[in-house]
Amino acid sequence: MKTELEAMKKNIAGLAESLGQVTIMEVCGTHTASIRKYAIRELLPGNVKLVSGPGCPVCVTPEQDIAAAITLAEREEVVFACFGDMMRVPWGERSLYSLYERGKDIRIVTSPLDALRIAREHPGREVVYFGIGFETTAPLTAALIEAADECGMENLSVFCAHKTIPPAIMQLLKGGSSIAALLCPGHVATIIGAQAFAFVADELKLPAAVAGFEAYEIMAALLCLLQMLHRGERKCVNMYPRAVTEQGNRVALALLDQVFEPCDAIWRGLGEIEGSGLRIKERYRKFDAACKFKTVLGGVVDGAGEAPGCICARILRGQSIPTDCPHFGGACQPERPLGPCMASSEGSCAAYYRYGG
Numbered sequence: 001m002k003t004e005l006e007a008m009k010k011n012i013a014g015l016a017e018s019l020g021q022v023t024i025m026e027v028c029g030t031h032t033a034s035i036r037k038y039a040i041r042e043l044l045p046g047n048v049k050l051v052s053g054p055g056c057p058v059c060v061t062p063e064q065d066i067a068a069a070i071t072l073a074e075r076e077e078v079v080f081a082c083f084g085d086m087m088r089v090p091w092g093e094r095s096l097y098s099l100y101e102r103g104k105d106i107r108i109v110t111s112p113l114d115a116l117r118i119a120r121e122h123p124g125r126e127v128v129y130f131g132i133g134f135e136t137t138a139p140l141t142a143a144l145i146e147a148a149d150e151c152g153m154e155n156l157s158v159f160c161a162h163k164t165i166p167p168a169i170m171q172l173l174k175g176g177s178s179i180a181a182l183l184c185p186g187h188v189a190t191i192i193g194a195q196a197f198a199f200v201a202d203e204l205k206l207p208a209a210v211a212g213f214e215a216y217e218i219m220a221a222l223l224c225l226l227q228m229l230h231r232g233e234r235k236c237v238n239m240y241p242r243a244v245t246e247q248g249n250r251v252a253l254a255l256l257d258q259v260f261e262p263c264d265a266i267w268r269g270l271g272e273i274e275g276s277g278l279r280i281k282e283r284y285r286k287f288d289a290a291c292k293f294k295t296v297l298g299g300v301v302d303g304a305g306e307a308p309g310c311i312c313a314r315i316l317r318g319q320s321i322p323t324d325c326p327h328f329g330g331a332c333q334p335e336r337p338l339g340p341c342m343a344s345s346e347g348s349c350a351a352y353y354r355y356g357g
């Protein structure tokens with residue numbers, strides 16, 4: 001494998017010589033972590049730059065949703081269930097973790113279906129699951145809602161902040177940018193299929209490669225992108241065929257369609273994007289925490305604001321890298337993050353911190 005990596009490194013360097021400055025965006029937070037972990041940046045020539053995009057689900061969850069989650073978690077009757085990465089995302093001076101320290105009943109789950117068990121164990125409480133993530137995790141939330149419906153669960157609801165990646169890529173890159181090519185998210189593509197990223201080549205006129213997460217898979221995808229740039233080709237290539245098909249996972253897509261419908265959604269750093277959110281369909285609306293707790297959430301105001309100097313929004317747009325931030329590694333560290341990109345294990349700042357800035 002080392003020999004293959006060396007060969008790819010050499011080929012990339014050769015191609016890059018003819019290309020000038022090339023900026024490639026890795027959309028997925030797991031790619032960012034892998035790139036740092038495997039020191040991929042150090043294998044690339046100086047004129048090939050990698051920047052993160054809006055592919056960390058915790059990071060793109062907007063302040064108003066964090067505020068709403070904290071408001072729900074504070075209620076006496078609520079058992080709040082969420083992924084661990086959400087716990088330290090700050091909203092001003094507060095976070096879910098700070099509520100947990102104050103004794104609020106907040107449970108870290110590893111699967112949305114854990115919330116079903118918690119609801120069964122606590123029939124006198126209201127269990128609220130915080131549904132975040134892209135097409136990869138949304139089918140599991142759909143499965144939770146379907147299961148809750150099947151067993152007539154009354155004390156379970158989902159605060160749904162799920163989002164879909166293609167509209168965000170379109171919003172970010174339409175009209176031109178400094179991004180020359182796209183490393184498309186392998187996990188999301190396992191669900192929606194490689195063809196779902198064809199618009200990157202067809203409409204945005206950029207080379208795209210769906211990539212896996214091992215060092216050789218990322219290097220192979222980068223090599224493929226540089227070859228396309230060199231030849232002037234604009235295609236979307238599936239470089240992760242061991243996990244990704246052209247059409248995606250039909251069972252998961254059918255489940256998504258059964259439970260959710262598209263809606264406009266606000267992304268941290270990107271603003272409101274048409275059709276980029278997933279809303280629980282009318283048929284399952286009794287499991288929608290936004291409806292169940294409408295009166296409570298009606299009074300929530302965001303307004304805590306990003307920490308002064310935090311540049312998470314710029315990082316999520318690919319306009320900055322974590323080491324550009326004055327707080328990186330100083331005032332802001334994973335144990336006491338000032339922004340979501342350091343709070344989440346898939347965040348760009350956390351990856352730079354963990355594997356070296």
Ligand code: SF4
Pocket residue numbers: 307309310311312315322325326327328329332333337338339340341342343349
């Ligand atoms: S290092 Fe901290 S303060 Fe700076 S951008 Fe990242 S999360 Fe925000």
